[in-house]
Amino acid sequence: MKRDVIIACDFASAEETYAFLDRFAEQKPFVKIGMELFYAEGPDIVRELHRRGHKIFLDLKLHDIPNTVQKAMAVLSRLDVDMVNLHAAGTKAMMEAALKGLTRPDGSRPILLAVTQLTSTSEERMHEELLIPGPISDCVCHYAKMAQEAGLDGVVCSPLEAGMVKQHCGAAFMTVTPGIRFADGAVGDQVRITTPAKAKEIGSDYIVVGRPITAAADPVAAYRQCIKEFVG
Numbered sequence: 001m002k003r004d005v006i007i008a009c010d011f012a013s014a015e016e017t018y019a020f021l022d023r024f025a026e027q028k029p030f031v032k033i034g035m036e037l038f039y040a041e042g043p044d045i046v047r048e049l050h051r052r053g054h055k056i057f058l059d060l061k062l063h064d065i066p067n068t069v070q071k072a073m074a075v076l077s078r079l080d081v082d083m084v085n086l087h088a089a090g091t092k093a094m095m096e097a098a099l100k101g102l103t104r105p106d107g108s109r110p111i112l113l114a115v116t117q118l119t120s121t122s123e124e125r126m127h128e129e130l131l132i133p134g135p136i137s138d139c140v141c142h143y144a145k146m147a148q149e150a151g152l153d154g155v156v157c158s159p160l161e162a163g164m165v166k167q168h169c170g171a172a173f174m175t176v177t178p179g180i181r182f183a184d185g186a187v188g189d190q191v192r193i194t195t196p197a198k199a200k201e202i203g204s205d206y207i208v209v210g211r212p213i214t215a216a217a218d219p220v221a222a223y224r225q226c227i228k229e230f231v232g
């Protein structure tokens with residue numbers, strides 16, 4: 001599997017997104033479209049970025065009854081994206097249904113990832129609000145294993161958890177990790193973070209990088225720096 005850097009295109013409109021991506025004259029970065037952009041622009045933004053030659057991670061984190069998720073995944077699959085995700089908390093039955101919905105008549109399908117515990121959820125909140133006891137790492141490993149048993153390709157997790165997930169589920173189980181910052185960069189609202197170089201060392205397969213690239217004075221240089229550190 002080839003490591004790559006995915007740029008989180010957390011923009012409010014298609015215009016802003018195209019203006020940003022037009023700066024990348026030489027390469028077509030792998031991009032992540034999240035809820036904000038997708039809900040603002042709909043499937044057209046996906047079709048247009050696909051037409052422009054970008055690989056796409058559609059980060060909509062589905063979580064509903066199995067039948068609904070299966071049908072929604074079938075729609076996303078027809079958009080020809082490269083990667084989609086859901087919440088492992090939706091149960092194994094939901095993940096299996098998602099996989100079924102995602103698989104095209106020729107057997108091909110986008111990569112399917114599970115979100116374990118959001119990196120914004122603290123262990124304390126997980127205990128008190130979600131009523132899940134024990135260390136958060138146990139929950140992350142359990143959800144990852146459940147996703148693997150359901151046939152998924154990997155998980156979205158903190159880069160600091162990537163090694164642990166690999167140990168638990170094997171090296172081939174994919175880890176896609178946001179929470180990336182340059183050693184000398186602003187942290188913002190992220191908590192469990194690390195650098196692109198360290199994420200490579202721990203074993204992430206893909207890093208998702210937003211503001212360190214999108215808010216940089218020179219986004220193309222920041223992207224190149226990520227590639228240099230992470231892909232090598």
Ligand code: C5P
Nearest residue numbers: 008034118119178179208209210211212
């Ligand atoms: O700007 P920044 O690099 O923090 O962006 C990280 C991206 O990854 C955002 O789009 C955020 O929604 C997403 N993400 C995350 N933590 C998760 C799952 C997704 O930061 N656990």
